[in-house]
Amino acid sequence: MADRLRASRCPRCRRLVVPPASICPDHPVRMEEASLPPLGEVVSFTTLHSPPEGFRAPLHLALVELEGGARLFCHGAATEGVKIGSRVSVEAVDSVFYFSHMGFTDRARLFWRRAGARGERVAAIGKSVVKGMWNRRPRGED
Amino acid sequence: MWIAGVGMTRFGRRDENLQDLMAEAALAAMNDAGIERPDAVVVAAMNPEEFTGEGNYGSLIATRLGLSYAPALRVETATSSGVAAIYAAYAAIAAGFHRSILVVGGEKMTHLPTPRVSEIIGRSIDPHEKSYGATMPALAGLITRAVMHRRGLTLREISQVAVKNHAHGARNPFAHFQEPVTLDTVMESRLVADPLRLYHCCPISDGGAALVLTTDRRGVRVAGIGQGADTIAVRYRTDLTAFRATQAAAEAAYRMAGFGAARVEIAEIHDAFAPFELISLEDTGLVPPGKAGRATLDGETAIGGRLPVNTSGGLKARGHPLAATGIAQVVELYWQLTGRADGRQVEARVALAQSIGGLATNNWVTLLESRR
Numbered sequence: 001m002a003d004r005l006r007a008s009r010c011p012r013c014r015r016l017v018v019p020p021a022s023i024c025p026d027h028p029v030r031m032e033e034a035s036l037p038p039l040g041e042v043v044s045f046t047t048l049h050s051p052p053e054g055f056r057a058p059l060h061l062a063l064v065e066l067e068g069g070a071r072l073f074c075h076g077a078a079t080e081g082v083k084i085g086s087r088v089s090v091e092a093v094d095s096v097f098y099f100s101h102m103g104f105t106d107r108a109r110l111f112w113r114r115a116g117a118r119g120e121r122v123a124a125i126g127k128s129v130v131k132g133m134w135n136r137r138p139r140g141e142d
Numbered sequence: 143m144w145i146a147g148v149g150m151t152r153f154g155r156r157d158e159n160l161q162d163l164m165a166e167a168a169l170a171a172m173n174d175a176g177i178e179r180p181d182a183v184v185v186a187a188m189n190p191e192e193f194t195g196e197g198n199y200g201s202l203i204a205t206r207l208g209l210s211y212a213p214a215l216r217v218e219t220a221t222s223s224g225v226a227a228i229y230a231a232y233a234a235i236a237a238g239f240h241r242s243i244l245v246v247g248g249e250k251m252t253h254l255p256t257p258r259v260s261e262i263i264g265r266s267i268d269p270h271e272k273s274y275g276a277t278m279p280a281l282a283g284l285i286t287r288a289v290m291h292r293r294g295l296t297l298r299e300i301s302q303v304a305v306k307n308h309a310h311g312a313r314n315p316f317a318h319f320q321e322p323v324t325l326d327t328v329m330e331s332r333l334v335a336d337p338l339r340l341y342h343c344c345p346i347s348d349g350g351a352a353l354v355l356t357t358d359r360r361g362v363r364v365a366g367i368g369q370g371a372d373t374i375a376v377r378y379r380t381d382l383t384a385f386r387a388t389q390a391a392a393e394a395a396y397r398m399a400g401f402g403a404a405r406v407e408i409a410e411i412h413d414a415f416a417p418f419e420l421i422s423l424e425d426t427g428l429v430p431p432g433k434a435g436r437a438t439l440d441g442e443t444a445i446g447g448r449l450p451v452n453t454s455g456g457l458k459a460r461g462h463p464l465a466a467t468g469i470a471q472v473v474e475l476y477w478q479l480t481g482r483a484d485g486r487q488v489e490a491r492v493a494l495a496q497s498i499g500g501l502a503t504n505n506w507v508t509l510l511e512s513r514r
Contacts, residue, residue, distance in 0.1 A: 017378065019270065025378045044291075044382060046283035047336040048275060052261060055275040063284055063377060071377040073274045079336075084291045096274075 004035040005092060007070055016070035019095070038090045040066040042099070045079050062099050064088055074099040143232055144360040145353055145510070146242065147175025148473040153349035153461030154318040160187070160194050160250035160350075161206050167350035167466070168207055168246040175354035181240035183207070183214040186227035186247030186465040192262045193251055203246060212244075220266040221414065222499030223247060224351065224468025225506035229367055231355045241357050247465040248350030259346050263464070266500040268375040279343060281376055281501045282415040283335030288382035289417055290337065297337060299435030301328040303416040304341050304458050306444050311455025313445070313486040316470075318347045318461030342416040347461030351469035353476070362479050365401075365492075366509035368394025374503045387505035388425035388496060395494075395507040396427075403427035406509070407490035408478055409449065410471035412498040413456040422496050423451065426507060450488045453478060468497040472508060479512035 008020035008031035015024060016034060024031050045062035048055075060076040074090055074097040076082070081101055088099040149170025151163050158166070164185070172178060183204045191197050200214035219226040224247035231243040251259050264277050271281070289295050305325050311317035328341040355364070370390030373379055379386070396402050406428055413419035420434035428449060429437050437443055443451035454460045454474035457467060475493035477483040495508040 025373050025375065044284040044288040046280055046287060046338075047333070048277065048280050048283070049333050049335070050257075051275045051280075052264065052277055053257060059275050059280075061274060061276065061280055061284070063382075069380075071379075073271050073276065073377055075274060084288065 003038065003092070005038050005066070005090060007034040007036050008032060009034040016068045018066065018070045018072040036066045036068055036070060040064040040088060040090060042082055042084055042086045042088055043071060044084060045076075045082055047079055062088070064090060064099055066090070072097055076100065143235060143364045144356050144358060145362045145364065145472070145476055146177055146356040146358065146360050147171050147173070148353045148476045149174055150316055150351035150466070150470050150473050151349045152316045153347045153463055153466070153470070155252045156250070156348035160190055160196070160248055161202065163250060163348060163350035164203050164246050164248040164352070165206050167248065167352040168203070168244055171246070171352035171354050172244060175356070177242055177354050177356070180209065180212060180242045180244040180354060182231075182234065182243045183209055183212050184227045184231045184234075184243055184245050185214060185216045186218070186223040186245070186469065187216060188218060188220060188223050188249060188464040189262055189265070190249075193249060193254065209244070218465075219504040220500040221462075221464050222412075222468050222497040222504055222506050223465035224470070225367075225495070225497045225508060226468075226499075228353070228355070228469065228472065228508065229369065229506070232364060232367055235355055235357060243355050244352065245355060245469060246350065246352040247469045249463040249465050250348045251346050251463065252348050256346065271375060271377065277335075278501065279335040279338060279415070282418070283338045284376070285382050286338050286415065286417045287336075289421060292383050293432060295417065295420060295435050297329060298325070299439055300342060300417045300420065301325055302438045303413060303419045304328045306438065307413060307452050307456040307458040310445060310453050310486060311459025314453075314455050314460060317455040317459050318345055319455065319459045338415060344414045344457035344462040347463045349461060349463035349466045349470070351466040351473050353469060353472060361513055362476050363511050363513070364508065365511040366395035366397070366399030366507075368392065368396075368398060368507050370394065370505050372503055374500065376501060383421070385421060385425050385498070385502040385505060387502045388422055388498070388507065391496070391505045391507040392426040395509050399509045399511075401492070405492045406494045407449065407492055408453065408475065408488055409451045409494040409496070410454060410474055411451055411456065411496050412467070413452060413458050414462060414498065416458065418498065419451065419456065422498070426494060426496055428494065445486055445488060453483060453486045453488060468495070468506065471495040471497060472510065475510050479510060
């Protein structure tokens with residue numbers, strides 16, 4: 001499992017942002033250091049067919065929401081199989097974020113590693129399966 | 143506050159330089175207004191330093207126009223700079239500093255290669271997001287996918303916006319594109335930023351637009367003008383399916399005017415990307431939430447419909463010379479309200495213009511009302 005991601009939290013509104021910022025976007029106060037688990041849900045994604053200079057086509061970009069609400073931009077190797085709401089893991093390599101799509105076994109392994117009672121872990125895996133089916137159901141325009 | 147006169151150049155690929163384009167629009171507006179010596183000049187240009195290598199644009203244009211006596215300033219709010227200039231002029235007149243002000247905006251871009259133009263426009267994106275290769279179309283692509291997913295907008299509804307606006311542009315001699323396009327052409331054009339296709343995106347255009355604001359009673363009144371803001375970083379927003387900046391701008395403009403969306407009979411909307419027209423129609427309250435796609439397919443927003451939108455052709459067909467655009471929207475509505483929109487005239491007394499700056503970081507809504 002990848003390392004936790006560096007973030008910052010607003011002492012006023014508790015908002016989290018990634019990468020860490022010195023001042024909260026909503027309040028003129030210094031943010032505090034925080035870190036977040038590198039797991040999230042795809043908010044949206046796109047593939048750029050004529051990316052700007054310095055990038056190769058096709059360029060896959062995703063906006064991912066981490067637990068706690070912080071959103072970040074990520075690169076990815078591909079967007080096949082990715083949907084809005086897909087669970088992904090995020091890894092920072094040289095301060096650049098990359099997402100990878102997790103299959104069922106990856107997710108099960110991930111939940112199994114989490115702390116907590118055996119029953120809770122099994123429940124988490126169950127929820128993940130249901131969510132996966134939910135995300136895979138046909139939706140007109142996807 | 144009244145509009146004394148308006149003018150604009152044809153938008154498109156123009157051989158003239160930016161000074162010439164602004165001068166053409168400004169002289170047309172002053173001539174239309176019957177005002178030869180306005181008290182002051184407000185100039186809008188998003189990035190003339192990089193597009194043309196020229197700066198100090200307030201003084202440059204004032205001197206170019208023979209108005210070197212006039213105090214001149216330049217304002218900028220990215221792609222909505224034109225309306226920011228109208229706002230600055232309105233505020234200066236309302237404060238009693240001046241009685242008449244020339245507002246002129248323009249951009250010259252087509253002389254540069256497209257990647258260079260995209261790079262310059264991309265400077266209005268949050269630097270961290272830009273470092274991931276995010277461009278305006280990329281961010282618009284993310285928003286389009288989210289809107290389709292969460293609000294059920296279809297690709298057909300989005301594409302119909304482009305079809306409608308091209309049909310309108312074909313009736314506007316000032317438009318960049320004056321040819322209609324079919325739904326198939328739009329839906330089969332090449333992918334730019336999945337799911338956005340080439341024909342969902344506005345072109346790169348040159349052009350200028352101008353108007354004169356005055357305290358003297360004339361035919362069309364600026365009833366309201368409102369500005370709204372959002373974070374420059376798209377990742378700081380919690381909702382991708384609406385623009386908070388438009389909603390706040392509309393609320394401020396309606397409050398100032400003392401009336402609401404129900405009185406608006408015609409609108410110019412910032413369709414830099416086709417889905418933005420649908421999002422913006424709902425953000426301004428002109429169409430109930432979730433209904434903009436259907437209304438477009440049903441022809442409600444076409445000339446002859448309940449609420450004609452972008453009779454000029456919008457950014458898609460009239461073109462988008464950045465800082466000229468917000469002023470050109472008001473020029474079109476002024477022509478409509480005064481019965482001068484030959485070939486595309488609609489019956490209306492109250493009009494709304496909505497302009498988006500950057501990726502909806504700094505938006506404007508303007509309300510116009512005619513005395514007729």
